[in-house]
Each structure stands twice: as structure tokens, then as C-alpha cells.
Amino acid sequence: MYQLMLILHVLGATVWTGGHLVLAITILPQALRRRDAELILSFESRYERVGIPALVIQVVTGIWLAFRMLPDPAAWFGFETDVASHIGVKLLLLLLTAAFAVDARMRIIPHLRAETLPSLAWHIIPVTIFSVLFVVVGVGLGTGGIL
Template sequence: MTLHHFVLIIHLLAATIWVGGHLLLAICYLPTALKKKDPQIILNFEKKFETLGMSSLALLIITGIWMAYDFGIKAETWFHFSSGFEKVVSIKLILLFCTFICAVCAQFFVIPNLNKNNIYRIAIIILTVTSIGVAMLALGSTLRYGGI
């Protein structure tokens, strides 16, 4: 097994946790929380998932950048969109930035004021981050064939 293959396995395991956790939240916990108008259901899930989820996200960033460099996609060429691999890396970086913006909005604006009357705000963020995660997973799968 090469080092790159090992890094890919770590990346895939981290993606499984990150995307799987968000799918679990969006499919199983969010509908119940919305139906009951109970934000505590979401907050309890977040409390349990946060350490593992954020650790997985950190691993995704580190291993993603590592593999991009392995493929010859250096920081100097990010956002040039000149090759299939470079397009995937650049789009995934843009989506990562969008995830960061969602996290900032959630942590500083939505969660501190979360209640039964505005629970839909966190629902929008959850669905957005989940969709971004699935999109990033799909984009990553195209690298096997040279990217997009």
C-alpha cells in the first residue's frame, strides 16, 4: 500500500463520518425536531457529534490538500480550473468555504437564539451543509476518472 492510498483511506473514513453524520441528522433527527418544534433534539445530536464530526472535517481538509499536492495541484494553481483534477479541487475548496460560512452563521447567529419559533433557520443550515457534503463526495468520486 502506498502512502497516497493510506491517505485516501483516511480521507474516505473521515468523509463517511462527516457526510454520514449529517445525513443521519437531516434524515432522522431534523424531521422529528421540526414536527415537535423542539430545537433540543438538534442540539443534543450536535453535542454528541461535534467532537467526532469536527475531527473528521479537520482530517478531510488535511488529507484533501495532501492528495491534491500528490496529484500536482498546488496552492498556486487552485481556482485556475485548467484540468479535471484542478476543477474538482477548486470546486471542493469553494464548497468547503461555504460550509465554513454555514458553520459561522450557525454558531454565532442561529444556535444562540434557537427556539421553537425559528427552528427552520437551523434546518436550512443543516440541509445546506448536508447537501454540500454529498456534493463534495460526488465530486471526489470523479477523480478516479480524471475529474470533471
């Protein structure tokens, strides 16, 4: 069961991080240059069909994996061991991702136009960085720790 959960977790991370890298590196610069919000909206509408399920899979499998590695959730934010530190950092990254996503979804995307593209960029770039950090921290956890 562990291997299946880890595979699903990594596949979810691949979709989530890959999608955000494509958005941040190719779509966003093009949209900003052209001042064309539709490029972002078009990408988002297609990507969310796979991106959101990938994120849900990561959250579910991540919690399962965290319980398996450290059965006491109170210890997840204790930062007293390498495992606890990695789990705690990943949960903090998840909270930051959720905060940026909710803010963008509620405040910016409903009114997205050329003038508001820079505000959205200030959300896309951090979420992309968080997604890469998720991978880095996860690999660190699986290879002996980086924290």
C-alpha cells in the same frame, strides 16, 4: 503514504457526510414536527465529538492529496484541467460549508429554540447537500472526472 491519506480522507468523509445525512433526514424533520430544538442540540453535542475531527482530517488529508495531484496551489482555482476543476470545486464547497457553519454557530445555535428551528434547517440542508457533493466530486476525481 498516498493510500493511507486517501483512506483517512474517505473515512472522514464517511463520518461527516453520514452524520449530516442522519441529521437532515431523521433528526431535523422530527425536531421541526415536534418543535423541539433539544433534539438538534442533543444530536449536535454528541456528533460534534466525531464530526469535527472527521472534518479536520478531511481538510488536512485533502490538502495533502491536492498537493500530490497538483503541486501548484495557484492552479487549484484555475479550472484548466480536470484535477484543478475538482480541487477548486472541493475548496469552494469547503468555503461554503465553513460560511454556513460559522453563521449557524454564531447567530442561530446560541439562541436555538422552536421558533428559530426553520432558520437552522436552512443551514443544515445546504451543508448536507455540500457534504454529498464533496463525495460526488471526490469520487469523480478518483474515477476520471465528472466536471
